Structure formats: C-alpha cells, structure tokens
Amino acid sequence: MKRLKEVPASLDLQPFSLWLRAQHVDHRISIEGDSQVVWLTDERIEADVLRALEQYMEDPQLRARLRDEPPPQPTVRAHWQPSPGQAPLALGLIVVAALLAWFTGFGSTGPLTELVIVNPNEWPVETWGQRWNSLLGTLGEGQFWRLFTPDFLHFSISHLIFNAVMLWFLGSQVEIRDGRSRLILLAVVSSLSANLTQYMLSGPLFGGLSGVVYGVIAYTWLSQRDNPRFIFPPALMLFSVIWLLFGLTPFPQQLGIGSMANGAHLGGLLGGLALAALASVPAPGGASR
Numbered sequence: 630m631k632r633l634k635e636v637p638a639s640l641d642l643q644p645f646s647l648w649l650r651a652q653h654v655d656h657r658i659s660i661e662g663d664s665q666v667v668w669l670t671d672e673r674i675e676a677d678v679l680r681a682l683e684q685y686m687e688d689p690q691l692r693a694r695l696r697d698e699p700p701p702q703p704t705v706r707a708h709w710q711p712s713p714g715q716a717p718l719a720l721g722l723i724v725v726a727a728l729l730a731w732f733t734g735f736g737s738t739g740p741l742t743e744l745v746i747v748n749p750n751e752w753p754v755e756t757w758g759q760r761w762n763s764l765l766g767t768l769g770e771g772q773f774w775r776l777f778t779p780d781f782l783h784f785s786i787s788h789l790i791f792n793a794v795m796l797w798f799l800g801s802q803v804e805i806r807d808g809r810s811r812l813i814l815l816a817v818v819s820s821l822s823a824n825l826t827q828y829m830l831s832g833p834l835f836g837g838l839s840g841v842v843y844g845v846i847a848y849t850w851l852s853q854r855d856n857p858r859f860i861f862p863p864a865l866m867l868f869s870v871i872w873l874l875f876g877l878t879p880f881p882q883q884l885g886i887g888s889m890a891n892g893a894h895l896g897g898l899l900g901g902l903a904l905a906a907l908a909s910v911p912a913p914g915g916a917s918r
Contacts, residue, residue, distance in 0.1 A: 630657060630668040631675060634682055638663050644695035645685045653858060654678060655805060670715065670805065716801035718809050722780075722816065723793045726838055729781040736784040736836070744778040745833040746824055754832045764828065777817075779824050782836025792838040799845045802859045807852075814908070819844020819900040826896030835890045840897030843869060847901030873898065 633656075636642065642658055642665055649656050655670035656678070669678055685691055713720045733739035742748045752763030767775060783789040804812040823840020849859045850866040875881065876889035 630670055631672045633667040633669045633675065633679055635661070635664045635666050636682075636686065638665055640665065640686065641692070641696070642667070644692065645682065648695055649678070653806075711801040711805045716797075716804040718812055719797055719800035719804050722800070722838070722841075723796060726781045726783060726789060726793065729778075730783040730786075730789050733782065735786065735789075736782065741782070744775070744782055745836070746775045746779050746828045747833040749833050757829060760829055760832065764825075776824060777820050779827075779833075779836045780820050780838050780841055783838075784836065788837055792842050795842045796838055796845065799842075799849050799859070799861070803845060803849065806858050811908075815844060815848050815901065815904055816841055818904050819848075819897040822900030822903075823890075823893040823897035826899075827890050827892035830892035831890075835893065837890060837893070839890055840893035840900075843873075843894045843897035844901035844904075847898045848905045851902055851905035869894075869898070 638660065646656070646658055654674065657668040659666045659668065667678075667682060669675055685695070729744070733741060733744070742750055747754060747760070747763045747767050752766060753759040754763055783792070800812060800816075803815060819841045823844065827835050827840070846865060846869050849861050853859050853861050873891060873894045876891040876894065881889050
C-alpha cells in the first residue's frame with residue numbers, strides 16, 4: 630500500500646474513513662506513536678484522496694458535517710478493475726490453470742491420472758459407494774492435492790478462456806475489496822464443494838475452474854445485496870443459473886458442446902452462497918483504528 634500522509638493522532642479520521650469507504654476507496658489507517666498514517670491501495674487516485682484529506686484537515690465545518698451526517702450510499706465506479714499487481718492471487722490461479730492446460734495438452738497428454746480427484750486406474754468408481762471408499766482410500770494415502778488439482782484441468786481453449794475471464798473479473802474484485810484471505814477461503818470452499826459434488830455424481834474424469842467461478846459469482850451476488858462494493862451485472866446470476874439448468878438437458882450434447890460438469894457448477898454455487906451467508910464481510914480497504 631502507498632503511504633499517503635501522516636496526521637496528528639488527535640484528529641478524528643473516522644468520518645473521513647467512512648466517507649472513503651462510501652466511495653469504494655481502499656485504504657487503511659494505522660497508528661504510529663503520536664501520529665496516524667493514511668495508507669492507500671490505488672496509487673492512481675493518490676492526488677485526489679490527498680486533496681480531500683487536506684481539505685478535511687483544514688475545514689472544521691466539513692469535519693462536523695461528515696461526523697454528523699451518515700455517509701452517502703456507495704456508488705460503484707463502472708470503469709474500475711484491479712491491475713494484475715493488485716490481485717496476484719486471482720492472476721496466479723489463472724496462470725497455473727493455463728500452464729497445466731498447456732502441459733496436459735488440454736487433457737490429451739500428461740499425467741492426468743495424478744491430477745484428477747481419484748485415479749480410476751487404481752480405484753473402482755462405478756457406484757456411489759465405490760467412489761466414497763476410493764476417495765477415502767486416496768486421502769488416506771496422503772494425496773490431498775487431488776481435492777483441488779481438478780480445478781486446473783481444462784479440455785479446450787474456450788473452456789480455459791471463459792473461466793479465466795470470469796475469475797479475473799470477479800475474483801480480482803473479491804481479492805482487493807474483501808482481502809486476499811477471503812478469496813483464498815472462497816476458492817477453497819467452492820473448490821471442495823464443486824469437486825466433491827461432481828465426483829460423487831459422475832466419477833473422477835472432470836476438470837475446470839467452473840466450480841470456483843460459480844462460487845465467486847454466488848458469493849459476490851449474495852454479499853453484494855447488503856453491502857454493494859463490486860461491479861456485478863444484475864443479469865449475471867440469472868444467466869449462471871440458466872446455464873446450469875441448460876446443462877441438465879440433452880441440448881449441450883446435441884449442439885456439440887459436450888458434457889458439462891453440472892455437479893461442479895451446482896456445488897460451487899452452493900459453496901459460494903454458504904460462505905456469503907455465514908461469513909462476515911471484511912471492512913472495506915482493511916481500514917482500522
């Protein structure tokens with residue numbers, strides 16, 4: 630984060646911080662001895678925020694107005710999108726998926742049996758009971774990576790591009806708005822719920838970040854309702870549900886789209902909804918006093 634300005638500890642910065650939050654300005658306020666330090670995430674708006682801070686410091690009436698009046702309703706700047714340096718985790722997930730897609734020839738070569746959730750050459754996976762016992766046996770051998778590696782397998786360039794675009798569009802916003810730890814938790818929860826659901830429904834031969842993408846969509850949609858802070862097209866959730874239902878019909882096969890991992894989509898969706906419903910929203914910008 631960029632160190633913006635040091636101000637006296639006696640100055641009440643809480644109204645200014647609340648105003649910044651309403652503007653979706655990611656920031657943090659730390660205490661250093663007898664001073665407070667304002668930190669800023671996006672250096673592109675440094676001059677504007679500094680000018681606003683100096684006006685706040687110099688104008689007692691402005692301070693009183695911000696203290697006595699509730700902050701304005703948040704508005705999202707439609708052009709805003711993090712840079713790669715601001716969301717390295719979201720970018721890293723995409724890069725790993727792209728590298729593994731290339732390494733495995735989009736599912737045609739490479740050690741696929743070491744990356745799917747259970748090795749079908751070593752374990753029976755025909756029935757639900759067999760799949761459950763095979764999963765327990767695989768985890769009992771310490772192969773925990775298999776719970777997550779299916780996310781990074783993709784079987785076509787269009788499959789990879791769609792997931793990468795959606796993960797970057799929303800995942801990067803979660804990383805910078807709610808914090809990197811929240812995106813990690815969201816990715817883990819939606820990955821587990823998606824991969825386990827898909828595996829139990831169809832077996833181990835599946836892959837893709839679609840489950841995580843559905844989890845991110847569901848999380849941003851539900852948490853956005855009470856605390857608007859993301860750029861989220863209203864129709865995106867409806868389209869996602871329609872696409873999920875479309876995958877349950879014979880039409881994808883008839884149209885040449887191929888088999889869709891509907892269990893992963895459903896599991897990721899439920900995982901994202903659950904996290905949004907159960908977890909508190911981190912303070913915007915990590916502001917602290």
